[in-house]
Amino acid sequence: MSSFLRAAHELGHNDLSKFVFCSGIGCSAWIPSPYLMADSLHVTHGRSIPVAMGVKLMRPDLNVVVFGGDGDIVGIGLSHLIHAARRNLDIMVVMVNNMIYGMTGGQVAPTTPFGAKTTTTPYGNFEYPLDATRLVATAGASYAARWTTAHGEQMIESMKRAITTRGFAFVEVASPCPTAFGRRVGFKDVANMLRWFLDNSIPLKQASKMTEKELVNKIVVGEYVSREAPTLTDNVYKVLKEAEQTA
Amino acid sequence: MPKYLSPGTYFMQGNEACAEGAIAAGCRSYAGYPITPASEIFEHMALRLPQFGGLVVQMEDEMASLGAVIGASWTGAKAMTATSGPGFSLMQELIGHAFMTETPCVIVDVQRAGPSTGQATKCGQGDVMQARWGTHSDYAAIVLAPNSVQELFDLTIRAFNLSETFRTPVIVLSDEITSHMHESMVVPPIEKIEIVNRKKPSPNDKKFFMLDEVAPMPSVGEGFNVAATGSTHDETGRRFTADPVVHQRLVKTLVGKIMNNSDKIVDFEAHNTENCDIAVVSFGCTSRAVYETVGSAKEKGIDVGFVRLKTIWPFPEKIVCEMAEHAKAVVVPELNMRELFYEVERAVHGSAPVIPVNKVGGGEMITPEELLAEILRSVA
Numbered sequence: 001m002s003s004f005l006r007a008a009h010e011l012g013h014n015d016l017s018k019f020v021f022c023s024g025i026g027c028s029a030w031i032p033s034p035y036l037m038a039d040s041l042h043v044t045h046g047r048s049i050p051v052a053m054g055v056k057l058m059r060p061d062l063n064v065v066v067f068g069g070d071g072d073i074v075g076i077g078l079s080h081l082i083h084a085a086r087r088n089l090d091i092m093v094v095m096v097n098n099m100i101y102g103m104t105g106g107q108v109a110p111t112t113p114f115g116a117k118t119t120t121t122p123y124g125n126f127e128y129p130l131d132a133t134r135l136v137a138t139a140g141a142s143y144a145a146r147w148t149t150a151h152g153e154q155m156i157e158s159m160k161r162a163i164t165t166r167g168f169a170f171v172e173v174a175s176p177c178p179t180a181f182g183r184r185v186g187f188k189d190v191a192n193m194l195r196w197f198l199d200n201s202i203p204l205k206q207a208s209k210m211t212e213k214e215l216v217n218k219i220v221v222g223e224y225v226s227r228e229a230p231t232l233t234d235n236v237y238k239v240l241k242e243a244e245q246t247a
Numbered sequence: 248m249p250k251y252l253s254p255g256t257y258f259m260q261g262n263e264a265c266a267e268g269a270i271a272a273g274c275r276s277y278a279g280y281p282i283t284p285a286s287e288i289f290e291h292m293a294l295r296l297p298q299f300g301g302l303v304v305q306m307e308d309e310m311a312s313l314g315a316v317i318g319a320s321w322t323g324a325k326a327m328t329a330t331s332g333p334g335f336s337l338m339q340e341l342i343g344h345a346f347m348t349e350t351p352c353v354i355v356d357v358q359r360a361g362p363s364t365g366q367a368t369k370c371g372q373g374d375v376m377q378a379r380w381g382t383h384s385d386y387a388a389i390v391l392a393p394n395s396v397q398e399l400f401d402l403t404i405r406a407f408n409l410s411e412t413f414r415t416p417v418i419v420l421s422d423e424i425t426s427h428m429h430e431s432m433v434v435p436p437i438e439k440i441e442i443v444n445r446k447k448p449s450p451n452d453k454k455f456f457m458l459d460e461v462a463p464m465p466s467v468g469e470g471f472n473v474a475a476t477g478s479t480h481d482e483t484g485r486r487f488t489a490d491p492v493v494h495q496r497l498v499k500t501l502v503g504k505i506m507n508n509s510d511k512i513v514d515f516e517a518h519n520t521e522n523c524d525i526a527v528v529s530f531g532c533t534s535r536a537v538y539e540t541v542g543s544a545k546e547k548g549i550d551v552g553f554v555r556l557k558t559i560w561p562f563p564e565k566i567v568c569e570m571a572e573h574a575k576a577v578v579v580p581e582l583n584m585r586e587l588f589y590e591v592e593r594a595v596h597g598s599a600p601v602i603p604v605n606k607v608g609g610g611e612m613i614t615p616e617e618l619l620a621e622i623l624r625s626v627a
Contacts, residue, residue: 020467022318034474034485039467041321042476043314044344050278050311054318054326055467057302058276062468080314083307236302243297247250 001031003152003173004065004094007159019063022052024077026069026103027177028096046076049084052091053232060233063092063163070097070111074132078110081132085139085168090231092162092169095132098177106180113217116185133172137224142167142231145223148174148197158223167231174219250298254436261399261426262287262329265355265419266295268403269327271440274353275301276326278315280308280334283367284423285357288329309337313354317341320350321475323447323466325407329355331423332374333364335381342416343382344477346501349414349462351445353406358422358531360582360608369610370423372531373583378418379560385498387505389512390418390560392530396430402557408443409512413504414461420559422582423610424532460504509561516555517566523552525622526574526599528567528591530556532612533580539615544622551622559587564594571595576625580604580613600625 008016016039021032025045033042043051048066056064066073073081073095084091100118101107107120111132116125137144143165145158155173162169176182176193187193197219204222207215252267259267266288269277277296279289293303302319306312312328319326330338335356345352358374360366378390389409393402399421406417446463450470462482465471474484479494487493505512518541520526525544529537534555544551552574554566571577577599579588588603595601604621606613 017470033476037472039471039473040475041318041467041473042478043317044340044477047310047314047341050306050314051318053304053306053311054276054278054315054320055322056318057304057315058319058322058324059468079307080311083311236304240297240300240302244300247298 001035003155004159007156007163010156011160011163019065020055020059021065021067022048022055023067024048024072026072026101028067028069029072031067031096032065046072046080048072049077049080049091049093053084053089056089056091057233057236060090060237066091066093068093068095069102070095070099070132071101071109074110074130075101081136082139085136085141085170087232088140088142088167088229090167090233092165092171094159095170095172096175097132097172098175098181099129100177100181102177102180106184118181118184133170133224136168136170140168140229141170141225142227142229143169143223144225145170146172146174146219147221148201148219149176150194150197151201151221154221161223161226165226167229251437252434254434256431256433258429258431259396260287260429261396261421262357263291264396264400264432265329265403265421265426266291267434268400269353269407270295270299271400271437272325272404272407273442273444274325274327274407275299276316276319276324277301277303277328278306278312278319278326279328280306280312280330282331282334284359284426285329285331285334285355287426288355288357309334310341313338313341313345313352316352317345317350320352321467321473325351325411327353327355329357331357331359331367332361332371335374335377339382343384343386345416346382346386347477348475349464349501350416350475351410351414351464352416353403353410353419354416355403355419355421357426358420360610366608366610368423369608370532370582370612371607372422372533372581373586373607374420375559375581375583375586378420385502387502388418388560389413389415389505390420390558391514392420392556392559394425394531394534394555395432396425396428397432398557399425400432400434404440404442405514408441411443411445412461413508414445414464415505420531422531424612460500460507506561512558513561513563514557515563515566516557517553519550519552520554520566520570521552522550522573523570524550524575525552525625526570526577527551527553527618528556528577528579528587529553529581530559530587533582536580536613536615536618540618540622543615543619547619547623549622549626562590562594567591567594568596568598571599574599577601578604578618578621578625580618580621582606582613
């Protein structure tokens with residue numbers, strides 16, 4: 001939250017009047033609702049992105065930002081995420097990834113590491129986690145990056161870039177949840193988790209030279225894509241203009 | 248210059264008339280997903296709405312469609328989507344969200360034979376209860392039931408007006424037969440059509456909370472710091488996820504704003520309700536057979552009266568109850584396995600036997616002959 005606010009402030013925003021926030025269900029979705037003094041639409045689980053699309057296409061002048069957790073964004077909301085990236089919908093999505101369903105007490109998530117013991121995988125997670133940032137980049141996003149909460153400075157710079165990106169901007173932030181996840185997989189406290197983040201983060205360039213085996217349980221950080229491409233708003237309004245003329 | 252349909256008589260498909268009604272009502276935002284037998288509404292909107300600078304977009308599924316509609320509504324726009332049974336089922340969670348956040352929007356459900364995939368191209372009337380209770384927990388619904396191409400135009404306009412007046416989702420419950428038939432209909436001059444727009448707070452209003460039953464609706468991006476949430480909230484929009492008093496106040500307002508105003512919402516066509524031997528309660532395509540049955544029953548010496556529901560919910564209890572008081576029986580024909588029947592039986596409260604007439608599958612309507620036969624049986 002503070003990285004986003006700092007980024008907005010550094011970009012010259014003295015308030016959030018040019019922003020609309022959409023969020024779904026989960027602790028991360030509470031970041032804008034009710035803690036930010038701004039327009040916020042708190043909707044149902046996983047559906048913040050289509051709601052954001054409705055807002056953005058009717059008010060393309062506003063910065064529409066979605067905050068959500070990994071469950072909300074790549075669990076139930078995965079389809080909407082991919083289509084938004086495919087469309088290059090010009091919104092920003094911040095996915096706070098704590099690798100668990102925290103709000104409901106610690107159930108396994110699509111981002112939970114293989115083998116982890118959670119409340120719904122008490123004998124160990126038998127699935128592989130999803131690489132959300134890589135998926136979003138491949139699907140067509142204009143900007144996609146991953147950091148951890150231990151990468152304060154990079155987060156702020158990345159948020160700035162995401163806010164100003166024309167097109168779909170995705171920032172994944174690996175974040176500790178000591179209550180629902182950390183203490184169950186062996187972390188004594190938050191400081192331990194953050195240290196683990198720092199020790200196990202690999203910059204993207206370095207990671208590209210490593211094997212899949214070497215990267216297990218590592219967090220690859222950096223900007224996966226940063227490019228210019230026509231946005232959904234560009235394309236929709238171009239078509240609208242032509243349609244109005246045929247009327 | 249956007250081109251509304253010039254006033255006059257048109258020979259049109261029901262679904263097209265629905266789309267034109269929406270445009271006339273001021274709808275400028277449509278997000279949808281294809282589904283038989285509703286796709287023509289989407290396709291017609293896709294062709295026409297951009298001519299008015301309106302937005303039409305195909306979403307990845309029905310949930311996303313209603314999500315985008317809700318987002319658009321919060322920017323101040325009139326927004327709609329259309330679907331059928333399976334899609335209507337998918338939308339229920341967000342319908343509940345729209346009720347809870349008091350988001351105006353119009354959802355058209357063109358009923359088909361179910362359950363599940365059922366018979367996609369064949370008529371049904373099995374969504375009566377789902378339209379009222381489809382989503383979880385407590386709320387009151389407004390559900391309109393057109394029975395002609397003309398009414399698909401008129402009632403879609405009414406749906407938007409009610410939606411804006413009461414800050415609520417409104418469902419237009421059509422059916423495959425009504426939606427797919429072609430009929431003559433009359434389009435009035437656009438200036439003669441009554442349009443209602445939501446009350447908006449003025450920028451100086453620091454307090455626009457629930458002072459009235461229906462709070463004025465702020466839009467996002469206008470400096471109001473809108474706080475909309477599906478969680479239980481108080482008048483300021485702040486979440487109160489444990490307080491029973493706040494929850495009761497909220498839910499009572501959501502239900503009350505509709506039910507306390509049901510007199511203004513309820514709409515029906517009534518014929519011979521004071522003197523009839525047999526009363527019929529029907530809606531949608533099934534009601535088309537009732538008109539003819541009145542005549543053929545008269546020839547057999549039976550006075551048939553009817554109430555044709557133009558709003559299924561709120562249910563017009565009073566007229567149905569009154570009609571049943573002197574009737575020998577109340578007949579409820581519907582293309583399902585009994586749904587409206589239960590509501591009629593409840594309203595009639597034992598004053599007369601309530602007789603269901605049911606037919607499902609193959610898109611076959613209850614014919615006037617079949618209805619007459621049931622009526623004759625009920626007087627025997």
